[in-house]
Amino acid sequence: MEEQFDLVVIGGGPGGYGAALYATSAGLNVAVVEKDSLGGTCLNRGCIPAKAYLESAAVNRHVAHAADFGIESSAPVVNFGAIQARKQKIVDGIVKSLGGFMKSKKITILDGVGSLGPNRTVTVQHPDGSSSTLTGRHVLLAAGSVPRTIPGFEPAGPVMTSDEVLMLQSLPARVAVIGGGAIGCEFASTFADLGAEVTILEGLPKVLPGLDADVANVVVRSFKKKRIDIKTDAKVLGHTPNGSGGTVVQYSGPDGAVQQLEVDAVVVSIGRRPFADQLGLQGTAVQVDQRGFVQVDEYCRTGEPGVYAIGDLINTPALAHVGYAEAILVTKHLLGESPVPIAYDRVPWAIYCHPEVAFAGPSEEAAREAGHDVVVAKHQFRANSRAQILGELDGLVKIIAKKNADGTAGQILGVHMVGPWVTEQLSGGYLAVNWEATVAEVAEFIQPHPSLSELFGETVLSLTGRSLNA
Numbered sequence: 001m002e003e004q005f006d007l008v009v010i011g012g013g014p015g016g017y018g019a020a021l022y023a024t025s026a027g028l029n030v031a032v033v034e035k036d037s038l039g040g041t042c043l044n045r046g047c048i049p050a051k052a053y054l055e056s057a058a059v060n061r062h063v064a065h066a067a068d069f070g071i072e073s074s075a076p077v078v079n080f081g082a083i084q085a086r087k088q089k090i091v092d093g094i095v096k097s098l099g100g101f102m103k104s105k106k107i108t109i110l111d112g113v114g115s116l117g118p119n120r121t122v123t124v125q126h127p128d129g130s131s132s133t134l135t136g137r138h139v140l141l142a143a144g145s146v147p148r149t150i151p152g153f154e155p156a157g158p159v160m161t162s163d164e165v166l167m168l169q170s171l172p173a174r175v176a177v178i179g180g181g182a183i184g185c186e187f188a189s190t191f192a193d194l195g196a197e198v199t200i201l202e203g204l205p206k207v208l209p210g211l212d213a214d215v216a217n218v219v220v221r222s223f224k225k226k227r228i229d230i231k232t233d234a235k236v237l238g239h240t241p242n243g244s245g246g247t248v249v250q251y252s253g254p255d256g257a258v259q260q261l262e263v264d265a266v267v268v269s270i271g272r273r274p275f276a277d278q279l280g281l282q283g284t285a286v287q288v289d290q291r292g293f294v295q296v297d298e299y300c301r302t303g304e305p306g307v308y309a310i311g312d313l314i315n316t317p318a319l320a321h322v323g324y325a326e327a328i329l330v331t332k333h334l335l336g337e338s339p340v341p342i343a344y345d346r347v348p349w350a351i352y353c354h355p356e357v358a359f360a361g362p363s364e365e366a367a368r369e370a371g372h373d374v375v376v377a378k379h380q381f382r383a384n385s386r387a388q389i390l391g392e393l394d395g396l397v398k399i400i401a402k403k404n405a406d407g408t409a410g411q412i413l414g415v416h417m418v419g420p421w422v423t424e425q426l427s428g429g430y431l432a433v434n435w436e437a438t439v440a441e442v443a444e445f446i447q448p449h450p451s452l453s454e455l456f457g458e459t460v461l462s463l464t465g466r467s468l469n470a
Helices: 014-025 040-045 046-065 079-105 181-192 214-225 318-336 362-369 385-390 427-436 454-463
Strands: 004-008 030-034 108-111 113-117 121-125 133-140 145-147 172-178 197-201 229-231 235-241 247-252 259-264 267-268 272-274 307-309 347-349 354-361 374-380 394-403 409-419
Touching: 004 014, 004 113, 014 030, 014 040, 014 079, 014 318, 030 133, 030 267, 040 046, 046 079, 046 181, 079 108, 113 427, 172 181, 172 259, 181 214, 181 347, 197 259, 197 409, 214 347, 214 354, 214 394, 214 409, 307 318, 318 427, 354 427, 362 374, 362 394, 362 409, 374 409, 374 454, 385 454, 394 427, 409 427, 409 454, 427 454
Parallel strands: 004 030, 004 133, 030 108, 133 307, 172 197, 172 267, 197 229
Antiparallel strands: 113 121, 121 133, 145 272, 235 247, 247 259, 347 354, 354 409, 374 394, 394 409
C-alpha cells in the first residue's frame, strides 16, 4: 500500500533535511528517504568533522605559541585518537539531535535507497531487503555527491579521499595532498598544524584557483611559513607502496621530469561528483547531463512535473548553505509563493584553512573581465589592533566597487577576506554585495572597536577618499 505525502525527499543531507524542516514548518506532510546517516556528507564526512579536525589543529598551534602570550607551557603532544574521538562525539551528537528534532516535527524518516519512477512514485529498498512505495504531490531529489578519484589512486591503504581521512586513528608523519582547492588546502593546513610534513600536488599553475589573487597569495605565503611544500603544474602518475604502510608517489613537474615523493598517507582531494547513480529515474523526464548533474531551471525544477533537485546533485556551488537556500526556494515555489531565484554569483564562500578565507561577489580580475570599471581598496590585518592582540597578523580585506562616472567608488561588487576568523566576519560584506549597496552607504555604519570587523569598515571608508588609518 502506497503512502502519500505532500513532499517526498530523497536524501537527508543539508538540502534534504533543510527542505523537510522548512516544508514542515509551512504545514506540509513530508517524508525523507536516507540510505546512510541523517546529515549527509556535510555532517558525517565533510564540513562538521573536517572543522573539528581544524579546531584541534588550532589548539595545538595556540599551545605551541603560548609563551608568546606570557603563558609558559610544555611542548604540546598530539593525541590523534582523542582528536578522532572528540570529532566523532560531536558528529554523533548532532546526528542524534537532528533525528530527534525531525521526528518531533512529525517528519517520516525511511532508512534505505530511494529511486524515482513515473508519477512521482518513490520506491525505497530497505537494508533488510524489504521495500516500500511512497508517492508525493512533489518529490525533491537531494542525493548529494561523492569524492572524485584518480585512476591508480583508488582509496586503499595509505590512499584516502576525504571520506577515509576523516576516520584516521593515527597522525601520518608525511602527507601528500593531491589537489590544492578549498578542501585540499583545509586538510593540508590541518595536518601541518598538527605537526606533519605536508606536500600539496596541484595540477594547475596555482593553488586555490578562482580566488582573488591577493587573497590566494596570502594563503600561499602563510602555508610556506608552516613549511607546506606546494608543487604546482604537478601531474600525478602513480604510486608504489613501500612495504611499511606508506607509499611513493610519482609525479611530473612543469619540466616533465618525474619526481618521487615518499609519504605515509595520500589524500586525494580533487573535488566531488554528483551522486545520481541510485536514483532510478526510468520512465521520468528527469535529465542527467554527461557530468552526472541533474538538469534544472532557476527554480530547481527538473523536466518531470512536480520533481525538483537541489544541492550537490545540480550544477550550482557545492556548499551546504546553498543547499539550504535551494531547499527554501523549492518549498516556496511548490507553495506558489513566486520566490526570487538564487543569485549564485553572490553566495558567501568560506574556506577554513589557516588563515581562513571568505568572500562574496567577483574577484578583481573577474569584475574587470565582466566589463566593470572598478575601484579597489585593500587593508592588511597587521594594522588592526585586535589582530595584533590575537597574534594573527597575516591577512587582508579587499573590496571591489564600481567606478562612478566622476571617478568615485559606487556600488560594492565584491568583498574578499583572508585572515583571522574571516568566515565569521563576512556577513556585512555579503549583505553589502547582495543589497547592491554603495560605498557611501556602507561607510555610514559603525564597527565596534577593537574588533577584527573594523578592517572591513575602514576599507570601505577609504574608498570614499577619506579614512582614519590609511
